[in-house]
Amino acid sequence: MSRRSYVSVARAEAATEKKERVIQAAARFLREADSITAFSLEAVAKAADVTRLTVYNQFGSRRGLLEAVFDDIARRGRLVRLNDVMAEADPWKGLDWLIAVFCDFWGSDPAVARLHDAMAIDQEFAQALLERNERRRQSIEELVARIAGEQVPPADRRDAVDFIFALTSCAMFRMLAGARPVAAVCAIITDAARAAIIRIEPANSDAK
Secondary structure: HHHHHHHHHHHHHHHHHHHHHHHHHHHHHHHHHHHHOOOOOHHHHHHHHHOHHHHHHHHHHHHHHHHHHHHHHHHHHOHHHHHHHHOOOOOOHHHHHHHHHHHHHOOOOOHHHHHHHOOOHHHHHHHHHHHHHHHHHHHHHHHHHHOOOOOOOOHHHHHHHHHHHHHHOOHHHHHHOOOHHHHHHHHHHHHHHHHHHHHOOOOHHOOO
């Protein structure tokens, strides 16, 4: 390896290490700061012991840094499992699995709950989270459509999707958790979600 190549590799490794340090400092800030509204490039730079310019060069903006932190939390919370969920041939099993993945995720990191709390007071946090939650809604829509079929009126499918979307939210998980173990919360949500779909299936239409 030439001297120039060695220097380039060393610089790239140093930049990667610094980027990871900033992301972890930002995540700690979200978990531990007295006020989440104090989250800024300057505050995170200080926590990571780097300059604000370093953070800006790595992420471009506060929103860019937030997205990187969200991605890291999602990776550590193994949301990548959703790819397998949506590939599941049996949509009922896929729905159960989706619920289990999100129950596990909501309880995996204190930063997740704090981020959702921040939605009420910080528009930038709110927008970033709303976009990510929309992906959850889209997955639910696909699963409900596969289970219910096209013969179920769109309005009925939409009602089921909206209900399951609410059931699988961080807020619902936190309300149900309390002294309950994650498995018990997951079972409650799964039963309710299945009931919402069974209610709109054609075979049950006469009972409505």
